[in-house]
Amino acid sequence: MRRLTLAVLMGLMATTAHADVTVYSAGPKALIKKLADGFTKATGTDVNVFQATTGKVMARLEAEASNPVADVVVSASWGTATDFAARGLLLSYDSPNAKNVPDFLKIDGAVAQGVAGLAIAWNPTSGTPKPAEWTDLAKPEYKDLVTLPDAAASGATYTLIEAFVANGRGDDLKAIADNGAIVAGANKAALNPVLQGAKAAVFGAVDYITMAAAAKGETVEVIFPESGTVVAPRPIMILKSSQNQDDAKAFIDYVLSEEGQRHVASVHLMPSRTDIEVDRPLIGDLKLLSNDGAPSRDEVLAQFAETFK
Amino acid sequence: MSRGATTVGAEGSALLKWVSTLSLLVVVAIPCLFIVLQAVFPEIGGGSFSAPFSALYKTLADASLVGLAGNTILLGLGTVVFAVMFAFPLAALRALFRVPGALIWDGLLLIPFMIPPYIAALGWIMTLQPRGYLEQLTGLNLAPVLFSVPGIMIVMGLNTFSVVYFVLSRTFETVGARYADVGRVFGANQWRSFWRITFPLATPGLAASLLLVFAMAIEEYGTPAALGRRIGFEVLVTGIENRVAEWPVDLPGAATLSMVLVVMALAAFMLQRWLLERRDYRIVGGKPQAFEKRPLGLLSVPTVILFGFVSFLATGLPILAILATALSQTISGGLTLSNMGLQNFQELLATGSDGLRALGNSLTLGVSTALLAGVLGAITAYAVVKGRGRFRIVLDALSITPNALPGVVVAVGIILAWNQPWLPITPYNTPMILLLAYCCILLPQPVRYATAALHQLGDNLEAAARVSGAGPLRAFFRITFPLILPSMITAMILVFAVASRELVASLLVAPIGFQTIAVFIWQQFDQGSMGLGMAMAFCAILVTTLIPLALISVLRWLSKDSVASLN
Numbered sequence: 001m002r003r004l005t006l007a008v009l010m011g012l013m014a015t016t017a018h019a020d021v022t023v024y025s026a027g028p029k030a031l032i033k034k035l036a037d038g039f040t041k042a043t044g045t046d047v048n049v050f051q052a053t054t055g056k057v058m059a060r061l062e063a064e065a066s067n068p069v070a071d072v073v074v075s076a077s078w079g080t081a082t083d084f085a086a087r088g089l090l091l092s093y094d095s096p097n098a099k100n101v102p103d104f105l106k107i108d109g110a111v112a113q114g115v116a117g118l119a120i121a122w123n124p125t126s127g128t129p130k131p132a133e134w135t136d137l138a139k140p141e142y143k144d145l146v147t148l149p150d151a152a153a154s155g156a157t158y159t160l161i162e163a164f165v166a167n168g169r170g171d172d173l174k175a176i177a178d179n180g181a182i183v184a185g186a187n188k189a190a191l192n193p194v195l196q197g198a199k200a201a202v203f204g205a206v207d208y209i210t211m212a213a214a215a216k217g218e219t220v221e222v223i224f225p226e227s228g229t230v231v232a233p234r235p236i237m238i239l240k241s242s243q244n245q246d247d248a249k250a251f252i253d254y255v256l257s258e259e260g261q262r263h264v265a266s267v268h269l270m271p272s273r274t275d276i277e278v279d280r281p282l283i284g285d286l287k288l289l290s291n292d293g294a295p296s297r298d299e300v301l302a303q304f305a306e307t308f309k
Numbered sequence: 310m311s312r313g314a315t316t317v318g319a320e321g322s323a324l325l326k327w328v329s330t331l332s333l334l335v336v337v338a339i340p341c342l343f344i345v346l347q348a349v350f351p352e353i354g355g356g357s358f359s360a361p362f363s364a365l366y367k368t369l370a371d372a373s374l375v376g377l378a379g380n381t382i383l384l385g386l387g388t389v390v391f392a393v394m395f396a397f398p399l400a401a402l403r404a405l406f407r408v409p410g411a412l413i414w415d416g417l418l419l420i421p422f423m424i425p426p427y428i429a430a431l432g433w434i435m436t437l438q439p440r441g442y443l444e445q446l447t448g449l450n451l452a453p454v455l456f457s458v459p460g461i462m463i464v465m466g467l468n469t470f471s472v473v474y475f476v477l478s479r480t481f482e483t484v485g486a487r488y489a490d491v492g493r494v495f496g497a498n499q500w501r502s503f504w505r506i507t508f509p510l511a512t513p514g515l516a517a518s519l520l521l522v523f524a525m526a527i528e529e530y531g532t533p534a535a536l537g538r539r540i541g542f543e544v545l546v547t548g549i550e551n552r553v554a555e556w557p558v559d560l561p562g563a564a565t566l567s568m569v570l571v572v573m574a575l576a577a578f579m580l581q582r583w584l585l586e587r588r589d590y591r592i593v594g595g596k597p598q599a600f601e602k603r604p605l606g607l608l609s610v611p612t613v614i615l616f617g618f619v620s621f622l623a624t625g626l627p628i629l630a631i632l633a634t635a636l637s638q639t640i641s642g643g644l645t646l647s648n649m650g651l652q653n654f655q656e657l658l659a660t661g662s663d664g665l666r667a668l669g670n671s672l673t674l675g676v677s678t679a680l681l682a683g684v685l686g687a688i689t690a691y692a693v694v695k696g697r698g699r700f701r702i703v704l705d706a707l708s709i710t711p712n713a714l715p716g717v718v719v720a721v722g723i724i725l726a727w728n729q730p731w732l733p734i735t736p737y738n739t740p741m742i743l744l745l746a747y748c749c750i751l752l753p754q755p756v757r758y759a760t761a762a763l764h765q766l767g768d769n770l771e772a773a774a775r776v777s778g779a780g781p782l783r784a785f786f787r788i789t790f791p792l793i794l795p796s797m798i799t800a801m802i803l804v805f806a807v808a809s810r811e812l813v814a815s816l817l818v819a820p821i822g823f824q825t826i827a828v829f830i831w832q833q834f835d836q837g838s839m840g841l842g843m844a845m846a847f848c849a850i851l852v853t854t855l856i857p858l859a860l861i862s863v864l865r866w867l868s869k870d871s872v873a874s875l876n
Contacts, residue, residue: 022821028836029832029835030836048822050819051832052816053554053835054556055553055554055555055556055558056553056554056817058557059553059554059558059717059721059817060724060817062354062558062560063354063560063721063724063725063728064354064728066354066356066728066729067730069738069821083557123641125641152551152555153554153555155556182539184538185534185535185538188834189535191837192434192640192839195640195641196435196438196440197439197440197643198438198440198441199439212836212837216639216837216838217642218639218640218641218642219639219641220641297557309541
């Protein structure tokens with residue numbers, strides 16, 4: 001019986017395709033699928049994809065460190081790119097297609113594939129007035145009706161909390177917490193109660209996820225507060241350990257090509273190239289909060305946990 | 310009937326002993342070894358042994374550890390209490406009386422095994438949260454009950470009580486068949502004979518299933534993550550998962566916390582062992598059994614209501630919530646007719662879709678894991694119960710260890726072990742690695758079931774076979790194995806159900822581009838397609854329930870009811 005099982009599974013092993021570029025990707029599956037298919041069509045090179053959360057991608061990279069498998073990594077957290085660059089894990093590559101990507105979306109070894117913005121997600125059928133500002137969510141109308149993603153689980157929300165702390169707006173966070181806001185896991189776990197109407201608004205919702213839900217017919221709106229917000233660039237990088245650097249470079253070129261950036265826009269992310277026109281607010285349209293002078297990650301997370309305990 | 314009498318007269322084939330030892334080494338010991346190495350040497354992933362113990366002290370000295378460990382034990386015990394509360398009355402009624410529609414209830418109570426716990430938790434949230442399905446239908450808002458520590462325990466108790474129900478009802482049945490009748494002949498009334506004879510003799514089954522529930526509860530991730538996070542109730546597993554799943558990842562910290570969890574499970578296991586060794590529980594001799602169940606009489610109606618109520622909570626409500634979400638075009642549209650449609654199912658079942666491939670992959674892996682873990686579990690339990698020597702306790706402990714290891718940590722151990730650059734061939738990045746991971750995670754189930762069954766098997770049957778000229782292997786496969794087969798089939802169905810929907814390990818070790826049911830569902834949720842994910846969950850539950858039910862029906866038909874415990 002065991003031998004038969006083994007034989008069956010050996011057969012399964014034989015059918016596993018060996019592709020040319022191996023990409024570990026966080027973020028929307030639809031996007032990486034379009035990019036992989038488009039790249040294969042354009043170059044004839046196959047792409048094998050491992051898709052998970054940023055954390056799971058990083059955990060797998062860490063566990064594989066003695067024998068790396070991935071060529072290209074796409075993450076949803078810019079901090080992973082600066083960390084990998086500092087540890088000397090990244091291959092320096094300046095794609096010709098990156099010349100229209102603004103400088104703050106590039107470092108040596110990584111470039112933004114696309115950018116997500118942070119916003120308020122609000123359910124218009126919730127019976128609450130439409131919020132315009134972050135601080136509106138501290139008003140009595142929103143008592144016990146606000147969720148927010150855990151800053152430890154969502155890199156994007158972390159960036160927002162960090163900016164609040166850096167700009168001395170810790171009291172605003174406290175007021176929202178005192179108004180009964182609950183921390184509800186990662187981004188989707190914070191949005192779902194708002195869709196069903198259990199809650200009215202998400203503080204620090206990732207915009208493209210909310211826009212995708214709205215495009216599907218969910219009654220939910222994205223509101224960018226005028227006092228400013230933050231963006232979360234999504235780095236794409238080539239590992240220095242890659243055995244297939246030429247194809248990996250070609251993949252980055254494709255992602256930053258006009259066609260690749262259209263795929264990025266199709267999942268409601270902002271393209272990182274400024275010369276691609278899309279029907280949604282872009283980085284230039286948003287007022288950005290500065291993160292200068294923010295304390296260390298541990299301190300920000302400790303303050304977050306203390307505020308929302 | 311002295312202590313240790315179970316070993317007298319049985320030999321335990323040396324070959325089986327070696328098969329069991331070698332397999333456990335490969336499947337369990339090697340990943341565990343790398344988890345310990347990871348805890349001690351933080352840089353082991355990069356192949357370096359630098360800075361030993363630095364991370365270990367940091368994690369163990371962390372003040373939050375006491376809280377995490379305390380919450381874990383609280384949750385484990387609470388879940389056991391609720392599981393027993395749900396299972397015990399049902400099992401006793403089912404075993405001793407003619408319950409109307411008994412087979413239907415058994416079928417319904419099998420389904421909680423098949424519902425992935427994180428899906429069930431989501432179903433409960435969608436139903437009970439403010440403006441959830443319950444409030445939409447009845448105006449009732451039970452959110453405060455759900456989002457509380459007892460609420461988590463009740464949901465987890467409902468997810469796990471079937472384990473206790475099936476083991477207990479079968480054991481009660483076997484015991485009730487002979488020994489309780491003897492008690493009644495001597496004048497004990499029905500209750501007295503149950504509490505003085507049937508219940509004590511059922512202790513091995515009860516202890517084994519309670520240990521399983523406790524271990525399942527402290528190892529469970531989905532429910533505490535979905536419900537506990539909302540109220541700030543963190544347990545060890547969520548702490549471990551946070552360290553692995555949230556950047557910056559802390560693999561040494563996760564490995565260290567897992568070791569704390571393993572110590573807890575081993576303590577529970579030692580307790581169970583101690584309980585079992587105090588007495589002799591052998592109840593299956595060689596004599597034929599005939600047992601007439603008693604009619605319920607006036608109690609029929611309340612009994613059926615009780616079965617119906619518990620089945621509804623454990624099976625009906627989560628399935629209905631899953632179905633409602635799968636049929637909804639949008640979540641915000643709510644439960645209105647205009648919002649209902651079959652789009653999600655059409656998209657899922659379109660020919661050549663990712664969904665169908667994922668279903669096929671998971672079913673193949675589930676069946677392979679059930680067969681492999683089942684046979685390995687039976688052999689290991691046999692070597693432990695009927696064998697001799699000190700190695701037995703090592704084998705037994707090794708076989709229970711993965712029960713306490715969160716899937717995500719097993720996954721890390723497996724990557725560390727099987728992605729070493731010097732290995733000439735490796736199952737890593739092939740579906741074989743998932744088979745290894747599932748076998749490691751699920752081996753404790755068949756081992757526990759087989760151990761409980763073997764403890765109740767007298768040695769005289771095997772001795773008779775040996776006297777009649779059969780070798781030890783032949784005696785095992787012709788006499789012992791068929792007698793524990795009913796228990797093994799239950800265990801293998803459980804393994805099949807869990808393996809075909811395992812999430813946390815699959816997410817991390819799945820070969821590149823390879824999808825399983827749970828990974829597919831998770832990816833749909835991740836991109837906001839809750840309805841498509843729930844449609845997949847519903848189809849998966851349907852398929853994983855129908856396959857074992859069909860199997861049981863075929864077996865019953867083949868054996869013409871001679872295998873008593875299958876009904």
